Amino acid sequence: MDRPEVVVLASKYSATTGPLSNASYPTDIPGIDQFQGQMCHTAEWDKTIDFKNKRVAVVGTGASAIQVVPEIQQMNVSELFVFQRTPPWIIPRDDRRISDFEKRLLTYFPIIQKLIRRCLYWSREALVLSFGYRWPTRYVNQELVMSNLNREIKDIELRRKVTPPWDLGCKRVLISSDWYPTLQKPNVKLVTNRIREIKSHSIISQNGDEYPVDIIIWSTGFQTQKFALPIYGINGCSLDEQWSETMKAYRGITVPNFPNLFILLGPNSRLGHSSVIIMLEAQLKYIVETLLYIDKNNLRSFSIKQNVYDAYNQWIQSKLNKTVWHLGGCHSWYQNAKGTVTTIWPDFTWIYHLLMKKFDYQNYILEK
Template structure:
């Protein structure tokens, strides 16, 4: 397939992604597979520098991702003049440690929801390991599948209350007690529900940051950082199907889609990471690979059978 166009919010592969290693990988793939130079019958309207353009394509794949548009609180009196970090979720555990290292005199963090923190097991993959994986693909496959099934077993342990679930809860509590010695601060950050009733966060520098002398978990401040997450429950783009049917309206009561990708009234439209396909326990790459495989097979069937469009039946 070589007749397609890639539309990005930003000027590089990966869109809003900023993680250097991931961006480097995406740039490599874009060059390797010639993604940068592609053509144009869905109607897509783009706007850049106040100039609107319309693009017509036969098939549209919406890969906008759920975490691309920030969710800002607008109904709180004084929020525009508040100066602090608001939130202690996935956004906050990334920005707070970085701000603290900027030698600010005082950093105040406002917390609403308590969440369990899992230590991040992170390290640089050595060149020796890269050579090993390149030379012996079976080792790479074994490691990949081991990681996948360990994550799946974790989810099943929550559903069926296997002992693994309680072992993991004991481990995160042990990590909290080891990292935070101050009993009052530990009380402030200890979640009141079982592990993974809400999505856990992964960080090895969140607890140490909260104990720095210039960081306080609440009060008058100078700057506000709204670490309040993203508009994850709203689709990033206005999309209209047959007879002007709006995807947002069709999803207003319940967000659902066949295999999380296709909807009735929207022929030749595929949505990546659609309803109920956003993994919180494993690599989202696994889900994307499975969805892209399905999309590729659907398009091949469409083209090989000279079909003008492919659409899921209502009620599927």
Template structure:
């Protein structure tokens, strides 16, 4: 490869892929292609179109720092508005010529002899193609593969069955008996939207989430005018939101005992919104706030109190042709089952087959040890292979866009370091990865996510592999520069 014009393959066109592509153009690099499996850009904001889909991070912070949007219509952006923003970024920065849609990456293999990556690319018509790249940037994200529940008899259900991330808008829910499995971040948004439309809604809850009211409100034309004509005002608002959210990390990662105050507030909110003591008991969490994802909603609790809703806390025994049967033998008839059961994050392999030095299998490594990387970005034995929103980069308190921009900076510095070294590849040292993850798990001991609950943040063994155990600005500091000694360069 040319040190100044490496062939770069970006896999995925969500916030991470688009942000990375914009940085490459700003660096003067045009030798890249974005490979997108779907027919359009957008990642999770393209796929999750369920009723009520919206972000739980304020709009002014859930956007690129270099591309503020003065026209946000609400404090918390909805799915359609966020997708529109991403498409605006593609247009403004001229990414269309570098984008290939309907081009899923099935596998990536590192050719040790030639020091290049070989990628197997699919197409809409099923044809396969093999391309070469000097650098691969996996930006498909952890929330891209819907997880269906492992329940006996699911395949025997004769009604309509779909996952919330694959919502069937052509299917009418009016007058239907609907069973919803799961009470996570998606369910608390779509349940209030469909409750008035359905005849009966059975909500199957395994563990009640901690819920805070969502301080959402419209952004009026005066504020939009101010943000547009005086951009520093929007930067001020963004900074204020960032530090407000960042202050919560003290309770998440420093001293979980500080969660007692927000727990008291959340329980008070529950009492005010759910007057029925029996229902309130079902919805009261018995674990420390923050151990699982804290959810925001101002209409979820009122929806559950409606006469056509039944919150079921008995575990599901099986799915039958016409409904759901719980462990106590109760049969809940259903015309429709909607799975709000999240995504394949832990205890799953890589998003596509990745083979590195000596036949190293990234998916097998992650299945054996849990997802692991250095700064969530580099993995030993996989030269010039970078991951965005990788292991231990997730957050429970702030905006992932901040973390994405930090990784963009780090990968850009890696590319510059390759050029400075006059090298073809850079491969992370095993001891660097091992020591980093040992320190990371040590720091995790004091975080709220290790206080006893089970969540998608963890592997089955209990290892927290999804979240960053610290302040976001500490991650930004560690990704600002590349330490050349962390890598071995092949020239």
């Protein structure tokens, strides 16, 4: 049912659609529209699908797949084919139920909970030394993850298939304690040959093998190099046009030619080592500081200066070029088609917080 169009007028805008919102489907596999079974994308889940006694294919082995594959396997499917293009690095999920005693302890001594959170935060920040600064600690971290893989996967051939050939952190590191056990279930088969075509009731791999399936689940990620909504700035210039070569923003939040626009989790303000909530908190503080300054000085508009924008992006790319996200030996959704890292913040989160602490009005064109 189509909803009526609503026009909203405002003087300041904040684009908060999130970087992982628009589903991405393969464009290089012929025959998708010929498939006569049921299919959906993990980002556009079809709740009407009945998996019982069905032959199911999950295409992709990223963050969404490692969550849905173990669940689908438990739905009494007859066969589950997992089509893998590239294997991810997996670390175990250190999760458990908090006991009643621990709950009481944290209630009476909240300082303990704060201490735990601090330890967790700094343990994640320490990964920047491996991922961002490429310290030798990266070898220790990778050996720890590899030892977990060897312990979980006993079959030598399967172990070879799920071992990534690039450095830990180059692609998104995934957290799961049931991914490896699920791949070893008798009704699960990992397929590492790329898909050649889709037929009405089957998938054909590049080596000619045919896999009869009733359901296809596309776990093929999101459109991370394109903004989720069309946005237009000065003289009708669209954000897509301005970002046609590469996505860029000043501190991940403002763009020239788009006055009074904030972008949350914009280019190079997402993380490959910790929680993006930390970045969102810094950006929201910056937005509030900006709005307070605008209101106090009775300003009509603000827009980042082009030279400041250019210098900032040159600086951040110079840092990224020395990190695992550029040198790690993979191509990931962190990068655009040319290999430029457009998504990741390359340093400690506390440094980003310091950058975003105050509105740097001197770097903006301000108009009354």
